[in-house]
Amino acid sequence: MTTATPAAAGTRRHRGGPGGARPPETEPEAMTFRRRLNRWDVKASPYLYIAPFFLLFLVFGLVPLGYTAYVSVHEWNLLSGKGEFVGLENYRDVLGDRYFWKALQNTISIFVLSSLPQVLLALGIAALLDANLRGKTWWRMGVLVPFVIAPVAAALIFGNLFGDRYGLINEGLQAVGLEPIRWHVDRLASHLAIATMVNWRWTGYNALIFLAAMQAIPRDVYEAAAIDGASKLRQFFSVTLPMLRPTVIFVVVTSTIGGLQIFAEPRMFDAGGLGGSDRQYQTITMYLWELGWRVRNLGTASAVAWLLFGLIVLVALVNLLLIRRLGRGGGGSR
DSSP: OOOOOHHHHHHHHHHHOGGGOOOOOOOOOOOOHHHHHHHHHHHHHHHHHHHHHHHHHIIIIIHHHHHHHHHHTEEEETTTEEEEEOTTHHHHHHHTOHHHHHHHHHHHHHHHHHHHHHHHHHHHHHHHHHSOOTTHHHHHHHTTHHHHSOHHHHHHHHHHHSOTTTOHHHHHHHHTTOOOOOTTTSHHHHHHHHHHHHHHHHHHHHHHHHHHHHHTSOHHHHHHHHHTTOOHHHHIIIIIHHHTHHHHHHHHHHHHHHHHTOOHHHHTSSSSOSSSTTOTTOOHHHHHHIIIIISOBHHHHHHHHHHHHHHHHHHHHHHHHHHHHHHHHHHHHO
16 A cells, blocks of 8 residues: 655645645536627628728729720710720820820819919918817818809809900909900910819819828927927928828829819810810810710720720829828938
8 A cells, every 4th residue: 555745745746736635627618609799790890891992982983984995985875875896996086186186185184283383282271270260160060062063053153253255354454454364275374274173173182181181290399399499480381281291192192083084174164165176185085975965976986985094093003102202301301
């Protein structure tokens, strides 16, 4: 008969727990249906939340885009319908039309005259609205009023301003002894008038986007800059603008897309709707509309739509690369 040594007994008691009793082994609890459902809910819910957007984008975005590409390589008339496959013939017809190149030049000119001043004015207005102004809520609501006005109403308002014979601006010029400006005849003058309409409608909208981004900047950063002796102007260029870079990229890209697709303002600028007697302010979208609804050649109009899509993507990428390079350069200098 053997007896256990105290060391061995102590070891057994230590392993077995208090009093030497061994705890019962617990088996893993079976996965219930509710737990499985909760686990799948956690994994699938984010995708279900964003699914409606992608479904709508598929139905109203990608499918029409693909169908337009299909139409652009066929001879397709609005009355007779689908014709034979012509390949890139519609694209060659568009690129060989002088009115297309004129519309492209007009679009880029109006885009440059509207987008750049629009972003700069929106930044300045947002900086003023971010300050401690009296009645700042009313000012913030006021800058959005032009955006909610219908484009047709805005065109009527600016039609009275930029009239060739009885416009208010020309009457003011004649009152001081200056020659009136032919807003609907001279190419540059018409571009300035249309760009003014675009800036008037969209500057306040972009200013509120910049304002929302400015208010998200921590105020501690401005307090630290003020302690270091930075003036308000220095704080704007050294603190506000670098921290607004993602928002600036967003506004520039959206302004590029909207500026290259401009239609309502030049379409309502004259009664004919063709962009002037010599197409001096006809844009690409107006040229597309003319091909589709006046000439009724949907194949050529679809080719113009795809060329416009490629132009928008190209310009947006160039803007994105330039802004990112400027942002890196600014960060390196600081």
